[in-house]
Amino acid sequence: MNYDDETLMAYADGEVDEAKRAEISRALEQDPELARRVERHRALRAEVAGAFANVLSRPVPERLLEAAQRGPGASTGEAATRRGTVVPFPGRQSRPPATPWRLREWAAMAASLAIGAVISWKLFTPAPLESITARNGSLVASGPLASALDSQLASTQTGNEPVLIGLSFVTHDNRYCRSFALSAAATAGLACRVDGEWQIPVTAATTPGEGLRQATSPPAAVMELIQARIASDALDAAGEERARHSGWRLDAP
Amino acid sequence: MTSAPEEIGDQIVGILPRLRRFARSLSRNQHDADDLVQVVVERALRNRGQFRPGANVAAWMFGIMKNAWIDDRRGHTRRGEVPLPEDSGEHPAVSPDDANTSLWAVSEAMGKLPEEQRLAVALVLVEGLSYKEAAEVLEVPIGTLTSRLARGRAALAAELGDTP
Numbered sequence: 001m002n003y004d005d006e007t008l009m010a011y012a013d014g015e016v017d018e019a020k021r022a023e024i025s026r027a028l029e030q031d032p033e034l035a036r037r038v039e040r041h042r043a044l045r046a047e048v049a050g051a052f053a054n055v056l057s058r059p060v061p062e063r064l065l066e067a068a069q070r071g072p073g074a075s076t077g078e079a080a081t082r083r084g085t086v087v088p089f090p091g092r093q094s095r096p097p098a099t100p101w102r103l104r105e106w107a108a109m110a111a112s113l114a115i116g117a118v119i120s121w122k123l124f125t126p127a128p129l130e131s132i133t134a135r136n137g138s139l140v141a142s143g144p145l146a147s148a149l150d151s152q153l154a155s156t157q158t159g160n161e162p163v164l165i166g167l168s169f170v171t172h173d174n175r176y177c178r179s180f181a182l183s184a185a186a187t188a189g190l191a192c193r194v195d196g197e198w199q200i201p202v203t204a205a206t207t208p209g210e211g212l213r214q215a216t217s218p219p220a221a222v223m224e225l226i227q228a229r230i231a232s233d234a235l236d237a238a239g240e241e242r243a244r245h246s247g248w249r250l251d252a253p
Numbered sequence: 254m255t256s257a258p259e260e261i262g263d264q265i266v267g268i269l270p271r272l273r274r275f276a277r278s279l280s281r282n283q284h285d286a287d288d289l290v291q292v293v294v295e296r297a298l299r300n301r302g303q304f305r306p307g308a309n310v311a312a313w314m315f316g317i318m319k320n321a322w323i324d325d326r327r328g329h330t331r332r333g334e335v336p337l338p339e340d341s342g343e344h345p346a347v348s349p350d351d352a353n354t355s356l357w358a359v360s361e362a363m364g365k366l367p368e369e370q371r372l373a374v375a376l377v378l379v380e381g382l383s384y385k386e387a388a389e390v391l392e393v394p395i396g397t398l399t400s401r402l403a404r405g406r407a408a409l410a411a412e413l414g415d416t417p
Binding site: 005006009010013015040041044045047048049050051052053054055056057058060061063064065067068069070 | 262265266269270271273274277278283287290291294295298355356358359360363374377378379381383384399400402403406407409410413
């Protein structure tokens with residue numbers, strides 16, 4: 001049985017009906033050339049999706065946040081006076097957090113996603129705000145999160161700490177990064193040491209109450225970014241201790 | 254649902270990362286992409302009355318971006334601007350952020366696709382929309398979407414050195 005390229009593409013994308021899927025799956029087992037063609041469709045898809053994946057975790061420029069947040073004022077006739085003024089970010093929210101997205105929206109996003117920290121800030125309870133501050137378009141660890149990232153060792157945690165540290169590692173561009181979970185806020189994320197601060201390129205929702213598991217098995221969005229940045233392997237207990245001793249500086253003596 | 258327009262601003266903030274990625278896959282660099290996102294956000298807020306409560310905000314905004322991107326490209330053509338020659342050997346528009354070779358290579362290859370194929374590839378392969386969702390955003394029948402996607406993929410595979 002021969003299949004045209006569009007059919008094999010649709011099969012690779014999960015876009016054929018159940019009967020067709022079963023039929024093609026059987027054909028693939030018999031025909032290695034057919035299987036190679038399907039595999040090429042999958043590989044190209046992964047290559048293209050992968051190339052743009054990191055855009056999701058980059059800090060969103062202030063001007064775009066301002067453009068989006070001009071919205072609520074405009075509907076009550078304040079548009080003219082507010083246009084051009086800087087909307088403070090993150091600022092205390094005067095309105096309750098946004099209604100959680102419908103399941104379908106989440107499902108669509110979960111496919112590829114490393115959600116920007118912005119959405120987490122919008123959707124989660126105020127608790128993480130004490131631990132995460134916005135500065136010059138980046139999110140930076142502060143308060144209890146910053147202290148834990150500075151000093152807490154994964155190897156000595158009991159699982160009851162308010163901040164749990166997961167993996168610590170060195171990135172391709174020679175920086176330290178550490179994954180973390182804020183148990184009470186059901187939030188996990190990645191923090192990377194830049195210019196003496198812990199910048200937070202990604203956060204994501206996590207399941208609360210799992211203790212250490214929250215930190216050791218980060219959500220997919222965080223895991224993707226770790227995989228994209230990690231140079232070789234996670235630090236072991238001794239490596240973590242040395243890194244702390246150096247103040248998380250790789251150029252330290 | 255009177256609250257829907259109020260929620261739109263929040264939902265837009267939430268999908269900004271995705272809008273930036275979709276725009277990046279249509280543009281040569283992140284700066285141009287962010288200009289496009291800004292136009293789309295402003296246009297969406299101006300036309301928020303047209304948003305049907307309960308509809309998918311991301312899909313609605315992808316549709317606005319498709320139109321804004323096509324308008325912008327037609328505008329450049331009318332003004333007689335020409336894109337950089339493909340083989341100029343210099344890519345001044347590429348920012349340090351793009352020092353990611355696979356991003357650079359895939360972005361260059363996508364830049365050579367005809368508009369309609371680039372949109373199909375961006376929505377399905379980059380944004381992960383189903384064929385049906387992508388066809389709705391592009392306002393074309395699903396068969397048209399499928400054939401544009403297949404042609405776009407074949408051209409990309411050839412450009413990126415994978416045998417189709």
